[in-house]
Amino acid sequence: MSSSSGMPKLRRSSILIAAALIPAASAEERAGAWEPDRTLASIELDGPYEARPVAAEPLVFDPVEIAWDATGSAYVADMIDYPLGGPGGKHLSRIQKLIDANGDGVFDRAETFASDLDHPQGLLPHRGGLIVTTRTQVLFLEDKDGDGTAEIRQRLIAGFNPSFSQLQVSSPRWGPDGDVYFNNGLDTTQVHPVKEGAGEARKIDVARHNLRWDPQTGAVHPASGFGQYGGGFDDWGRHYFSSNRSPVMFAVVPYETTTAGGPREPRQPWEDIVPHGPDSRLFPLQITHTTSDAHSGTNTSACGLTVYRGDLMPELRGGIFVCDPTGQLITRFRKPEPAGSSLKSGRVGELTEFFRSRDEWCRPVNLTTGPDGALYVCDIYRQYIDHARFFPDDFVKKHDMRSGEHHGRIWKIVPKGANPRAITAASEDIPGLITWLTHENAWQRETAQRVLREKASDPGSARAIVAALAASKPANALGKLHTLWLHATLASRLPGEKAAPLLALTEGASPELAENIVLIAHRYPGYFGDRTHEIVTVTAAAGGFRARMLALAGTRAAPDGIEAAITSITNSAEALEDPWFQNAVLIHLQGHSGRLVSELLKGPYASSPSSFKTSFLRELAAAATKDRRDLHLLLESLRHQPGELLWWKPALLEGLALGLPQSGLGLLSAFAADPPPPEGDIRSEIPALLAQAGHIISDPAAPIEVRLACIPLLSQQAYATAGPVLKILLSGTQAAPVSEAAFTILRRYGAPTTAPLLYEILPGSSPSLRKEIITILGNDPGTLPDLLERMDRGEVPKSLVDAEARWRFLQSPDEKIKALASKLFERPASDRVAVIESYQPATTAKGDPGKGGEVFSQLCTVCHSYQGRGIAVGPDISDVRAKDKAALLNDILDPNRMIEARWSAYRIETRDGRTLVGIVAAESAASVVLKMPGGLTETIARADITRMGSLDASLMPVGLEAGISIQQMADLLAFLRGETATKP
Structure with missing residues (x-):
């Protein structure tokens, strides 16, 4: 058994030093670590709370997670490997057992429970040991022989292979159902459950979803959400998680709803419930010095999310706390409130944060509600918190990116002057554990539920626990929740056991408990x-x-x-x-949506339009096409005021147009007229409505709302009929919303069909529309060769092709396309370091931000949004003003150096011969949503995909230097930095 020397006791008087007296750190001070006392004095808290030290180096190095087992013993994951691992690939990380010998709330010594671990990020007590998330696998560690060191290392889940350690599986948390939920980490696609003695099971696809692991069977399932690092449940089993720019996301519905059928395009089962990305706000005590200054004043490394579930600070209960280590701070969000069927929250504090420090090495990365009700903070304490790959190569060579690896602190936040209760072990008997199911502190409830579930490993014990639960009378709603879930979990394994003894617990349930009963x-x-x-x-x-x-x-x-x-x-x-x-x-x-439409339109629902109603009716109509009887009921609705194009009829017709082809019934126009419907058949109403819609579409005097509602119906006409109408709508004489809607319809006919019209309207189109036209022609293999040949002949300016498209054409597997592209567009230099070096003068030259804005519009707006300009296909860059010009130059000229997995470009080839390149915006079992340059988003059914793969590269192209001089680069940097133009 190895151990660390004791932690020197911090002087209590140091807690009383006013943070306001601590000046901002100088450059010299930033170069070195502060003593724990000084860091503590630099911490400001919003409210009547104080931070207390409970562990520091050498007991802990780089702590990222703290957890307590059923005996009340604390364990800490020390992620010493971060960011690049040890020399020669050696694993440096460890798990420490912390010991408070005199019970004063400060740990005195530590024993190394496990060493030689590969980037451990998450800990969770289980069956006398620990579940541990590492870079490549989820492990179970156990000290079986009692010597204090875990000799059991059992794989639970394998197959992880993140691009770098910030993207690995993390945040194991017990759900109320008794399963363990993990954050995906962003890079996880397929994993192997591992069962002792049976080896690896078949691969489970969890791409763009979190994971759920059943400890009873070892099975792994996708779970709602797509979190990076930081996640947890509230008291009612609602799962929240964080991810860099998204501080709080919420799993609105179980993952199973996405595979239950029904909607034409399954809805993503989670959402952001607080402002995120450029809309988030942070208020650090001082400007920090990391690469994340690219998003100054906003979340860039949101992580370590926890819901405070303690009884020590009841006014904080249910609030969500999220770390942002680049700002040395923790943000508090209020307890989420209902927002329709979902939830919403918002930050607490005016121009401040719940926790802030002036020590630039103070890096809070994770939070936990402890057994004593205190809020524990893991401070990895590093000079550089960003991964090394996000720094320029020359910076990494000159600086120690591991600086601070032998430091680390754990703080706990308590009410000022409070004396939290002592941490005690869970009872070993069933009645004592059942009593804890109603405890006001979450750790006691979850520990009791877990231990009872583990005790029920054999049928005899399980029946005894089920009987004890049935006889219990939980005193509060949370006790009812834990009792019902545990009883249901155990009863499901025992023949003959039902809920009858506990049915009374369902009566008069609160809304939160009602969710769980459902x-x-x-x-x-x-x-x-x-x-x-x-x-x-x-x-x-x-x-x-x-x-x-x-x-x-x-x-x-x-x-x-x-x-x-x-x-x-x-x-x-x-x-x-x-x-x-x-x-x-x-x-x-499912199978009855047409009937629902019929009933809805009989009542007040039909009296007035709204965007919500229009979209809902469209989806109901599309769903009705899957069942012939249901389709008939839907069509009967069109008999209401025949011949009149009421506001809801275009929505039904558009829904039919979307659903009929998917149901094998062809286009709406053919469905309505081929063969001609017999007399009295409601289908005969459809051509007249379509014709009426066509007149309204072309009538500039008609209300624009009605025209926009009807335009989607153009796609149901043959192109010979729709083409002339679209030509008028795209002539430049129509209102912008009408032209935009018309262009959306034009896309549906395909580039080979519409190419003559596209070339005809190209010269007189607006700059944004010209980009759209080139994108359409360039994305289709049937029109791309002709487009490049026209450019070669000088008929179409090659300057219309943006850098992304040039890069894509140069990478084409089609040798003809590649040859034409190489002839038209100079290949980018492969030596990025040399290119960056040659553009260094742009970082010191005086730039004109006005001209830089023009450069941005020409080169960047197809994929990036900045201060309202452009299209947010890739990450929004509205907040790069604080970033160093040298770092910006690296980002622009070497975009693949630090690409995040979620921004990686994907190439998708379809059955109809198209090749699409873009960012995967969403995925489900049935489809993939691809967001492409120019803002075009397309949902592609998996059945229509012949090949899909990551290009392992940014959508932002390499080779921008081909179209930008050093002075233009200086202008662009001045624009992005928000510099003010110098008056002549």
Whole structure:
């Protein structure tokens, strides 16, 4: 057993030093680490709280996670490997067991529980040991022989291979269902569950989703969310997570809803619930000196999210806390509140943060609610927190990127002058553990639930625990939640065990508990027996929007319940304005959406239009095409006021137009007229409505809202009919929204069909439309050769091809395209270091920001948004003003040096011969959403993809120097830095 020497006791008087008296660090002071006392004195807290030191070097080095096992012992993950690992690939990281010998709340010594670990980021107690997330696998470590060192190292999940350590699996957390939830880390695509004695199981696809692991079976499932580092549950089992620019994201619905069918395009099951990206705000005590200054004043390294679930500071309970180590701070967000079927939150504090330090090496990276109710802060304490790959190569060569590797601090935040309770072990007997299920502090409840579940490893013990739970009478709603989930989990493994003894716990449930009762019924359909439908219906109705949405999204309506479900939904006018509720309705009423439309249009729903109603009716109509009887009911709705193009009829027709081809019924125009419908067939109404829509589209005097509603119907006409109309709409004489909508329709006919019109309107088009036209012609293999040949003949200016497209053409696997591109566009130099060196004068030359704005418009707006200019395909760069010009130059001329996985360019080849390149914006089991230069977004069904792969490169092209001089680069840098033009 190895150990570290004791931590020197910090002077209590140091806590009383006023932070306001600590001046900002000088450049010389930044070069060295501060003593813990000085760092402590530099910390400011927003509210009547104080930070107390509980561990520092040498007990801990680079701490990133702290956890307590059932005995109350604390363990810390020391990620000493960060950022580049040890020399020769040696693993340096470890797990320390911390010991408070005299019970004063400060750890006195440490024992090394495990060493030689590869970037451990997450810890979670389990079966007398620890679940540990590392760079390439999830491990279970256990000290079986009692010597203090873990000799058991068992793989649980394998197959991870992140680009770098900031993108690895992390944040293992127990869900109320007894499964472990992990953050994806952003780079994880496929993993192997590993079962002892059986080896690796088949690959599980978890791309762009978090993970859920069942400790009973070892199975791995995708879970809602796509978090990087930092995640946790609130008291009610709602899962939140963070990711760099997104401080708080929320898993709105279980992942299973995305594979339940229903919506034509499954909705992403999570969302940001606080301002994110350039809309986020941070207020550090001083400007920091890291590469993340590119996003000065906003979140750039949001991580370590936790929901405070303690009883020591009840006023903070339910609030969400997120670290941002580049600013030496922690932001507090208020307890989330209902927002339709989802939740919303916002930051707490005016121009301040919950935790701020003037010590630039202070790097809070993770947070945990402790057994004593205090909020614990893991401070990795490094000079450089950004990964080394985000610094210029010459900077890395001249500086020690591991500076601070033998430092680290853990703080705990408590009310001023408070004496938190002592940390005690969990009871070893069943009654004592059941008592803890109602504890006001989350650690006690989760520990009791976990230990009871582990004790139930054999049927005899399981039945004893189930019986004890059935006889218990939890005193509060949280006790009811833990009792119901645990009882349901164990009863599902025991033949004959049902929920009957606990049905009383479902009565009068709070909205939060109602959510969980609904989810329990979905996870264990037989648990509530014959009363399942009744309990879910009554509980959801009383639980509000969210519980009702979850009840719908988790099931399909039973045949004998369709009428009641439709009646309930049509009476939910307010709920139907919520996109999440709409999505749930589409899942629940599969095969009956046409019937729902018919009922909705009989009531007040049809009285006035709204964007919510239009989109919902469109999706309902598309869904109705999957079932012939349902389609007939939908079509019957068109009999209402025949011949009149009421506001909702274009929405139904567009929905039919979207759904009919997917259902094998062809285009809407053919469906309506081929063969001619018999007399009295409602299909005969469709051509007349389409013709009426065509007149409205071309009528500049018609209300623009009505014209925009009708334009999508143009795509149902043959191009011979629609083409002349589109030509008028794109002539430059129409309102911008009309032209934009028309161009969207033009795309649907395909470049080979529309190429003559595109070349005709190209000379007189606006700059933005010219880019769109070149993008369409350049993205289609049928028109690209002709486009390049026209450029070679001088008929089309090659200057219209942006740098991204040039790069893509030069990488083409088609030798003809590559040859033409090489002839037209100079290949970029392969030696990026030399190119960057040659442009160094631009970093010191005087630049004209006005001219720089013109350069930005010419080269960058196709993929980037800056201060309202351009299109945000890649990351928004509105906040790069604080970045050093040399660093900006590196980013521009060597974009692949520090690409994040989520911004990697993907090439997708489709069955119709197209090749698309862009950023994967979203994925589901059925489709991929690709965001391409110019802002064009396309949803591609997986069945239509013949090949898909990452280019392992940024969408931002290499070789911008081909179109920009050194002076123009100086102008661009001045523009991006927000410099003011010098008056003549």
